[in-house]
């Protein structure tokens with residue numbers, strides 16, 4: 548048994564083979580949307596309570612494309628963290644990503660990265676997801692920028708989803724990887740790339756075949772498949788981009804992360820939208836999982852008898868990928884011996900309601916964080 552698996556509580560005494568709690572190094576979230584204004588204020592506490600680093604996506608309106616906007620956004624995030632969520636060890640640290648756009652000045656990006664301000668650059672195919680209208684029409688159009696990034700060791704984060712309307716929605720990740728990312732990897736093998744929210748077996752294979760690539764995986768792509776999305780009435784709360792794919796794809800993702808593969812780390816892609824934007828003729832893409840995502844992932848690992856690998860996926864692999872020191876503190880996940888009551892919504896100060904993903908799994912786990 549791994550040393551961080553404890554077995555000292557009532558549940559462990561009644562069921563000796565099942566640890567009642569696990570203690571893991573403070574996890575990181577390598578992909579999150581914190582939004583801005585009242586939504587930021589409503590959601591940032593969930594991330595600050597659970598995670599050390601949060602890789603914060605730049606798809607605001609307007610997007611983050613320069614140093615002053617990035618620094619101002621980071622300061623707004625830190626100002627919105629509730630005092631109760633400040634930690635001594637592993638303090639919450641938002642890392643601000645720049646939005647890949649012709650507006651980026653490469654010299655400014657490199658300087659900002661050297662000073663620790665610019666964490667990475669995120670490429671969105673134009674129109675692929677929320678606030679991506681200013682994205683690129685092709686990776687190939689940014690080759691000069693990517694060459695500078697490779698020299699400066701700035702990582703490229705990719706929303707890997709084709710926007711070709713002739714390609715089936717469930718095949719768009721594979722199409723993008725094959726048609727766009729593979730040529731880029733061949734052209735600039737020194738460029739570090741993260742395939743964000745990988746959602747298919749084809750995506751897992753691609754990362755395995757390209758040593759310069761790593762990938763984030765979300766709680767919802769590990770715990771749900773397209774039958775959950777569509778079989779019993781369309782569930783707009785599970786609608787995200789890339790769309791949740793087949794059961795076989797989900798099983799491949801799970802097998803990969805529970806194997807401890809160091810190229811894969813947690814990126815929640817937590818993306819809050821008000822219910823007014825989710826329920827209607829067209830649903831906005833995004834799943835808000837910052838509240839219970841860690842519990843959902845623990846539940847997936849537990850059901851596959853793989854809790855011993857949880858820390859690699861949520862706490863260690865990402866540190867190695869991004870070259871940061873391991874955390875000093877820990878978070879404890881305690882198995883609930885009774886079903887806990889969990890909130891299903893939050894309400895912002897502007898009166899918007901947001902649905903919390905994973906409340907069912909969260910009734911089986913309780914997170915304890917050091918004060």
Ligand SMILES: [Zn+2]
Nearest residue numbers: 578580604816
């Ligand atoms: Zn995202």
